[in-house]
Amino acid sequence: HAHVLLMKSLADEPLKIQVSGLLPSQLVTLQASLTNEKGVLFSSKAFYRSDKAGEVDLERAAATGGDYTGVQPMGLLQCLQPEKLFHRLIKKDVMQSPFRVRLDLFDSLLVSSSAHVLPVASQTVERWYVAPGVQRVQIRGTRVRGALFLPPEGPFPGLIDLFGGVGGLIEFRASLLASHGFAALALAYFAYDDLPGFLGEVDLEYFEEAINMLLSHPKVLSAHRYIGVERHRAPSGVSPKLLLLRPALRAESGAELRGASFGSLSLRAELRLAGWRWGRAVCRHR
Secondary structure, rough: OOOOOOOEOOOOOEEEEEOOOOOOOOOEEEEEEEEEOOOOEEEEEEEEOOOOOOEEOOOOOOOOEEOOOEOOOHHHHHHHHHHOOOOOOOOOOOOOOOEEEEEEEEEOOOOOOOOOOOOOOOEEEEEEEEOOOOEEEEEEEOOOEEEEOOOOOOOOOOEEOOOOOOOOOOOOHHHHHHHHHOEEEEEEEEOOOOOOOOOOOOOHHHHHHHHHHHHOOOEEOOHOEEEEEEEOOOOOOOOHHHHHHHOOOOOOOOOOOOOOOOOOHHHHHHHHOOOOOOOOOOOOOO
């Protein structure tokens, strides 16, 4: 039997995966799979050996092979890989639907997938990117383009998410941050709506307008007098230059869904309590 706690949870919350009812020292395969919004299948698998009680607990058991090895409690989710090349696992619709992850248990080593080999147990878990009550506000009316995610009630610390490199509007980190008590703005700055189609010269006034807009919002804590800027792969030098433009601004960097770290001690403490620290997975690429 495969047991998963938190059948419905936020995408950054750890899952506790346990297997029982096995023979002692039995080799088994655990497999995770999901289909993204474009219909692309992502999957991962790992081999485990049950303990003397016939159980496997991913918080303690070490994977002996597959897409990762060693003790990695979230390895099945962190090591999901696409069946087609050049696809990234990015959630587009964060408000209306979760990723549904299927977890399968095979009572032997499943080296390659086969329609003739059926799992002995399966469970499906929902991984949501927004908590109940979080509101999404489309930003228009000025030059600024983006989506503002607001937790219920408030006010809250403000944070701007600059997800660089791919263009467009990427919302999944901002929606998760709002789910943990931040007024989070997912800011688009090229290849979206009427913004430039490519990233050329960086217009710092555009980013300052976004900061001013967020600082003036009634649900942003004015007492903090700062806006955090999460800038994983943001344009080179944007956050340091914004610090010169806006003394009240604190720049944060390095956050990812798969294990976030922030420069500000206050933000770091709150996000660790929110469960963002999984640790970085070591995956074997196919």
